[in-house]
Amino acid sequence: MSDFDSGDVRITADASAAGLEVEALAGNAISGIAANTPSTIVTYTAPVKKLLSHISVSGTVYAKFQLYLNTALLETRRGGPDRTLVFEFLRPLRLQATDILDVKVTHFQTGETAEFESTVYGG
Numbered sequence: 001m002s003d004f005d006s007g008d009v010r011i012t013a014d015a016s017a018a019g020l021e022v023e024a025l026a027g028n029a030i031s032g033i034a035a036n037t038p039s040t041i042v043t044y045t046a047p048v049k050k051l052l053s054h055i056s057v058s059g060t061v062y063a064k065f066q067l068y069l070n071t072a073l074l075e076t077r078r079g080g081p082d083r084t085l086v087f088e089f090l091r092p093l094r095l096q097a098t099d100i101l102d103v104k105v106t107h108f109q110t111g112e113t114a115e116f117e118s119t120v121y122g123g
Helices: none
Strands: 023-034 039-045 050-059 063-069 072-078 084-095 100-107 113-122
Touching (some): 039 113, 050 063, 063 084
Antiparallel strands (some): 039 100, 050 084, 063 072
């Protein structure tokens, strides 16, 4: 006799999930950003050791988004047609106490000003 798997998935919050929760650690929005002007959307300074799971960014125009850790460039991505993207870490990004993470943006829509948002998630 074999077991039947109906395909149902049951998700419960129990003690085995402790420590896996994430929350919004920092978020910000900026507006009136001129073309070709690198601008910081949000800065997060870790008060203690933190693990970051993902960072969401969006804007009103296509743009280049960059993550900096203690002024060193970590990653660059460009927003596409939906103007929203997520920096998702397969393994959490570890920040030590006092590490500074900056999320920066540059857009290239000459003659236009734009708005951008970003949220840093972790636990």
